Amino acid sequence: MTSPLLSVRDLHVEIETNRGLLKAIRGISMDVNAGESIGIVGESGSGKSITLKAILGLLPPNARVTKGEIFVEGRSLNGMSDKERRAILAEKIGIVFQDAIAALNPVLTVGTQISEIPHRRLGWSKAKSHERAIELMTLVGIPEAEKRLKVYPHQLSGGLRQRVAIAIALSGNPKIIFCDEPTTALDVTIQAQVLRLLEDLRAKENTGIVFVTHDLAVVNEICEKVNVMYAGRFVERGTVEQTFQDPTHPYAYSLLKSAPDMEHPVERLFSIQGEAPDLTKPTIGCPFAPRCFAASEECLATEPELRHVHESETACHHATNFLSQLNAGQA
């Protein structure tokens, strides 16, 4: 089994805030292979988008990776110089942010920004880079690409800007694209177009996708695997079919039941009481315990580690198939 394209081992990230030291990520491990589509789902404050930035070394000045190791095709990045590390990561991984108008340089034309990697990093000539830019713009479905090279980001619609951002992410022909809530700011019909684009890229170019979002329906339609994140950790990991059909972690289960489903409206939505824990304070036991319907003494004492339950991995002392139990009238 060749080593995975990207693997992250026990990643820890801390952020200095005026409320104290925030333990944003408390041990994340995951593997990503080319062509795979993995979803990272969680609510605000779960640390999902910090994870992407931490892996790529794009953390803000007040945040630091305090523990953990990243391997690219089996080679560890620890101990490498910052320059070397950036080069390797940039070759393999592209990134798309939520708000394209902020993620594109307002004073540079779209063409310049798309051809920047080919021209600046791969050393192609200006003409060849522009050639590549047009190719990429057509690939991501921007009509009349030729004419739009000289356009500035603020002159494009939300949907087109996001396509430009994807073109940029693709310009270094990476194996994987990190997407940090790329369609959250878009309208439903435009979101569908961008999701379809990402799906086609995976099919045609075998470009893997790591998709961070709070929208469970989007993960359901575009991802094969899903990691449900809570308070800086993965609490449940597995295939989308398995996790959506039969979640084994109380939080994953509650989340799935509180999200309204367009096709099956229910009498009453399940709502989780209380709020996410304040990660500037140390967590004792399972962070979800105070809000969990299945919590017990043990949960308050020790924080459960991820372990195999049926086909997925879950971090819960009482992990079981809540849904099937419910249907069987036991839970």
Add this chain to the structure above:
Amino acid sequence: MKAKNFSFYFGIGLLSFIVLVAAFAPWLTHYDPIGQDLLHTLASPNSHHWLGTDNLGRDVLTRIIYGARIDLSIGVLAVLFPFILGTTLGLISGWRGGWFDAILMRIVDTTIAFPFYVLAIALVFVVGAGPKSIIIAISLVGWVAYCRIIRAAVLVAKELDYVHAAKLSGLPTGRILRRHILPNVISQAIVFSMSDIVLSILAIVSLGYLGLGVPIPTAEWGSMIQEGQAYILQQWWIPTIPGIMVVIVGFSLSLIGDGLVKRLNK
């Protein structure tokens, strides 16, 4: 955060110390600020005169203390009127818009076009020197800054949903302005007023230097710098110390201003 509070209270402490010293001047120094002693002119600091004497034998320390009275009082007074006028006009023009706002903005644009000192000098020249006319001159120019800050803040605030909610609950405009808009915009004017006091003192000092300030021989930091300039080589401290006093006052007011930003926008 400890550090943030410390600097705020340090600023308040420093300023109140200076204000107290100025207020209790007669008890602190028995010298007369304008009493000349031609026998001991330009004396260097000694046990009698801790900061020496100037070219007319007057005690420098005493003049610094009495100077604080003039500069601080004018500085604060010169900020009061613009604060009130500017805030009111800014509030109305930000809320009402229309012709009132258009006219006011033309006036503001014209006033801003004049460099502050040039307009202040011209106004003092027109109204005549002395503390009263300085306050008038600075006020005639100073209100513009407050008007722009408050107007900009009101334009933002009136689009916020809690103002919409107030409108929807049928509250009269006066009450909405008083209880919903003003409390949320006034903080920016208060913070600015801290640095505005410093700017006013700087204006007084500059006007004093140009001979348009507080008439001689009253003890005032600006005229002390101007008179002291001639003796800069030997008695360098005579023009330097009044300047340092202004810097200290400026320093304390900036600390208070920064501290207020944290408190008011919490």
Add this chain to the structure above:
Amino acid sequence: MSDIVLSAHELSKHFVGRQSLLAKVRGQDPFTVPAVDGVDLDIKAGETIGLVGESGCGKSTLGRTLVGLYPQTSGELSIFDRQIGKERSLEERRAVQMIFQDPFASLNPRMTVGNMLKEILLFHKLATKEDVEDKSKELLTLVGLPTSALKSHPRQFSGGQRQRIGIARALALQPKILIADEAVSALDVSVQASIVNLLLDLKRDLGLTMLFISHNIAVVRQISDRIAVMYLGRIVETGPTEEVFANPQHPYTKLLLNSVPKMTPGSKLGEAPSGELPKMQAKFVGCRFRGRCPVAVDACATTDPKLLPVKGSNNPDHMTACLLVQ
């Protein structure tokens, strides 16, 4: 008294672009944006209508015109068949209240929750000095907040709690109809669910009439009895929720509904819709959806379809603005 709480007939709200002095002098008519362009809507007592549409379709402008934040450009608005003009009496103001989207901008940061409620209760004489405290506590309990919240400032509450305070404020005036403008869009899934449940409880307990505006179609289906789909300033389809979701008639409604990602396991992306979100133009000729409509015919280019009952549908309420289906 008819059971129609709020009704709009041919309602329009056009925004007039700022015009330079020069253009005014030359007599050019300013660039107008017909955000809401002739809308008919009747909301019956106790009913919740979901208003859906993409950004720029005018749903929020319609909501703000109904509530009275924007004066209408043309058309009639009436509450219980009494027409209301541009200036509304206190009585009329109280009748229509709004809940807002951004929990952090909808509460006055400088006022405690208690003072906020007391101010409007006393102003509208819905409470006296003596019982205003109790009335305020009642409102908080009604929306599921501890009565201790009276003394705190908005910054001490989470997003979900602030929305509850916003709902309490709206209910304080005992409105006939509540307009929720993207009231849960800024909240996390779990908190969103609790607010949706609260609104459903209020509907059941108080017989609350509500217009629920949102771009989130799954939430709208969860909460509404009837749906109205808006596109470029017009309602293109309306009808009972189950009916419209079961068999959408207007091409845009179909496009919208199958663009929404589904939760059911195994469901994969449908065919991607084509075309960009169109920009609002001053005037439209023919049907406004023609540009993106997969089934447009020549007639669509000339006639501007009205909202009419769907041909052959058993439910007279199910109406759509498309030639092919009327």
Add this chain to the structure above:
Amino acid sequence: MNFLSYAGKRLLQVIPALFGISVAVFTLVHLIPGDPADVLLGQTATPARTKILHHTLGIDRPILVQYFSFLNHLFHGSLGTSFYDRLSVTSLIAGRLQASAFLLVGGILLSILISLPLAVLAASKEGAVRDQAVRVIPIIGLGMPQVWIGIELILLLGLKVKLFPVSGFGETFLEHVRSVFLPSLSIAIGLSPILIRSLRASMLDILDADFVLTARSKGLSRARVTISHVLRNAIIASVTVLGVNIAYLIGSTVIVERVFAIPGTGSLMIDAIGRRDYPIVQGVTLFFAVAVVVVNLITDLIHAALDPRVSLG
């Protein structure tokens, strides 16, 4: 072509401001208590002579007529004649322009040289020691009177160390530059606290922006990210900040010209004030205001040229 139309449009918008300035300056001088004739004639004033002088000075005509003749003169480039040496105010100002221009340019250059690097240094790592250190400068610097800075510079760099001349303007270009250095430095020290504070804020916005993250994610070197992404946005921000503070900068030249005895337009005005020579005061005040409006217009146009978001339509 459309940049020119944008410039044209902006020029048109400046006219109301200039008109407002002319009204303000005109009313300013006419508010002066007392009668200029008394000042001019002094003891020799007699009703008859005063009447004649009023007529020659034209101040016996109704106020509106005086204003339009003032405007009329203005269009013909004349700002009236000085009471004392009967020279046209315009020529007097023109004679002093060179010194003021040197001072202004020197002040701007040194302000940027001091403020920009410090602002970038502070913004590079928010909250770090170097950020705290740089932020102390405005807290202390805001309180420094322009006059005092000038005098201390004379003491430290002029007399004690004799590096630079402490007064006058010199003859040759080189002498001009040397003699203008200390005054420009004192303007720069006076202005830098304000510039540092706003430049630092703009730098922080740029460095925190997502597009810098996108650039870094492209695997570009730090230098490349700075040059092709941060720099241009930073320049646009600096031009805006400078534009806003231009009026303050031009104002401070008046004081500095006095402290360093530089024959500029500012000291022309101060001397005129001493002699209560109204036309000069009026003329110089008008000149300064117009200068501010023009410089603001220039910074606006530079900003429009650099920033594609400014619609040139």
